[in-house]
Amino acid sequence: MRLLSFLGLLVGGTFSLAIAVKSQVNPSSIDVFQMPELPPPPEDGRILSEKGLVVSTQRQASEVGAKILAQGGNAVDAAVAIGYALAVTEPCCGNLGGGGFMLIQPAQGKPTFINFREKAPLAAHKELYLKQPRGASRNGYLAVATPGTVKGLEAALTQYGTLERAQVIAPAITLAEKGFVLSQGDVAILRVGRERLLQPNIAEIFGTVKGQRAGDTLVQKDLAQTLKKIAQGGEKAFYQGEIAENIVKASKAEGGILSLADFTQYTIRQEKPLICTYRGYEVITAPPPGGGLPLCQMLNILEGYPLEETGFRTPQALHWFLSAMFYGYRDRNLYLGDPDFVSIPSEKLLSKSYAAQLRTKIPNYFAIRVKNTLPTKLDGQTTHYSVVDRQGNAVAVTYTLNSYFGAGVMAPKTGFLLNNEMDDFTTKLGSPNQYGLSQGSANLIEPGKRPLSSMSPTIVKHRGRLFLVTGTPGGSTIITTILQVITNIIDYRLRVDQAVNSPRLHYQGEPRTVLIEKKAISNQVRRDLEKRGYQFSERLTNWGAAETILLNSKGVLEGVNDYRRPAGAAIAEPQLQKSLTR
Numbered sequence: 001m002r003l004l005s006f007l008g009l010l011v012g013g014t015f016s017l018a019i020a021v022k023s024q025v026n027p028s029s030i031d032v033f034q035m036p037e038l039p040p041p042p043e044d045g046r047i048l049s050e051k052g053l054v055v056s057t058q059r060q061a062s063e064v065g066a067k068i069l070a071q072g073g074n075a076v077d078a079a080v081a082i083g084y085a086l087a088v089t090e091p092c093c094g095n096l097g098g099g100g101f102m103l104i105q106p107a108q109g110k111p112t113f114i115n116f117r118e119k120a121p122l123a124a125h126k127e128l129y130l131k132q133p134r135g136a137s138r139n140g141y142l143a144v145a146t147p148g149t150v151k152g153l154e155a156a157l158t159q160y161g162t163l164e165r166a167q168v169i170a171p172a173i174t175l176a177e178k179g180f181v182l183s184q185g186d187v188a189i190l191r192v193g194r195e196r197l198l199q200p201n202i203a204e205i206f207g208t209v210k211g212q213r214a215g216d217t218l219v220q221k222d223l224a225q226t227l228k229k230i231a232q233g234g235e236k237a238f239y240q241g242e243i244a245e246n247i248v249k250a251s252k253a254e255g256g257i258l259s260l261a262d263f264t265q266y267t268i269r270q271e272k273p274l275i276c277t278y279r280g281y282e283v284i285t286a287p288p289p290g291g292g293l294p295l296c297q298m299l300n301i302l303e304g305y306p307l308e309e310t311g312f313r314t315p316q317a318l319h320w321f322l323s324a325m326f327y328g329y330r331d332r333n334l335y336l337g338d339p340d341f342v343s344i345p346s347e348k349l350l351s352k353s354y355a356a357q358l359r360t361k362i363p364n365y366f367a368i369r370v371k372n373t374l375p376t377k378l379d380g381q382t383t384h385y386s387v388v389d390r391q392g393n394a395v396a397v398t399y400t401l402n403s404y405f406g407a408g409v410m411a412p413k414t415g416f417l418l419n420n421e422m423d424d425f426t427t428k429l430g431s432p433n434q435y436g437l438s439q440g441s442a443n444l445i446e447p448g449k450r451p452l453s454s455m456s457p458t459i460v461k462h463r464g465r466l467f468l469v470t471g472t473p474g475g476s477t478i479i480t481t482i483l484q485v486i487t488n489i490i491d492y493r494l495r496v497d498q499a500v501n502s503p504r505l506h507y508q509g510e511p512r513t514v515l516i517e518k519k520a521i522s523n524q525v526r527r528d529l530e531k532r533g534y535q536f537s538e539r540l541t542n543w544g545a546a547e548t549i550l551l552n553s554k555g556v557l558e559g560v561n562d563y564r565r566p567a568g569a570a571i572a573e574p575q576l577q578k579s580l581t582r
């Protein structure tokens, strides 16, 4: 009943939205459409490499990365090339019109974190959506924040890459200009986004794919032109030229507030990543506004419990997991926002003593009591990829348009979709966003501010040596997915593909429901936890895609494409000779 009334609200919101903004998409049909059921994971999902390795959510993009490695590029060259290639081959999520985070751990030296998260337009303010129809922060130009991807990729390449810009963008241009053949996995994603893909400018590209069947070739001429401009002119071509002008013009014509100043004044933030420890491992991850802080907080809490001895997915171990997740999200919602705008008590939140204090509040048996709210509704897709080169340089990138195909808008002649990242702000205090997150005042909209994110590209080291490169899409489930991947490996000693492919759970305190993936827990365990006060709901899809690389004790890389994203692939660096014969 509650779910029905929630969907009803969405549909109602859609109606008023259609009046307010031209060329609007219908959120209800997007939100309820699910990915088809997946085949089971393979017996052994690992790809091994003694040289470089690339894992991304789209096969052709992984191939691009592996080839760049074989051509002598380093992990950053490959990561930048994949970033551009995914913008072509995975238009739901890979992007030029969005933003994200890149974490770089050079083989020698200190890690760095490039924050190219989108910024709120300068004309935005905390009351922007209060009088707007429901859905205005998700659909149409008012939902669009200033994109950061091109500036982020450019910064990474100029500081850490070794190849010319033109060389790393060339494969993406070819994929857009000549087209690429859609796999079944690619088609499944396009179908999920079909409403957004039928919008003006977008339909001309995606609507012409004959019924969107596997084997069809998707050509993107405008996108190829845009990529050529960037290849020639760099970030200036995007932020100061025709591309920005076309976006601003379209935004103004369709009720948006983007201005040229948003583009010319856009900056990335580059800093030391957030680093915490877990049972002797060093966890290097995304500082705010990314999701690494709650991840570390959860790990700190769990470190005080004997997880291994208590057993995998036993009621007591799960009770500790769910309690750790509860506190991580509680503090995320209370304290976190863009550090350029709010002061975050990071030192306290990350301290082992604070975790110990929280552990004393966790009941031995019963679930922490929380007030009931709407059921969780999680839409959207992001993309994550991991790269390690033969020198041992490692890169983890998570970048996004937020929802599948972002805000469902594309400016004429640009060929790429724009994000709806404004919905990641606290658009209205007390109202949950599309991931069910009721965020706090630290995340209210301000001009030029970045919205809070759950994205957490993460690298784990052990005794100074690279151990794991991971990250995932999945909205608010990003943080709990990475938590499970890490603990599955460190505490439960699962093989990396099993750690990634094993069914997951997610809890964020509010809503009260613990989401479970099929077969995540047995009926007996579920009944035990229900007695403790937990309530469960099984969700079929949108469990992320933790594209992960592990460096094993023999020095061999083990890459795993999360089976939940069949379009993806882990690909080892090919022989140089082979890669040069096109």
Ligand code: DON
Binding pocket: 379, 380, 381, 382, 383, 400, 401, 402, 403, 421, 424, 452, 453, 454, 455, 472, 473, 474, 475, 476, 478, 542
């Ligand atoms: O930054 C965030 O937390 C979200 N915009 C990420 C979106 C996402 O992962 C969607 N995937 N389901």
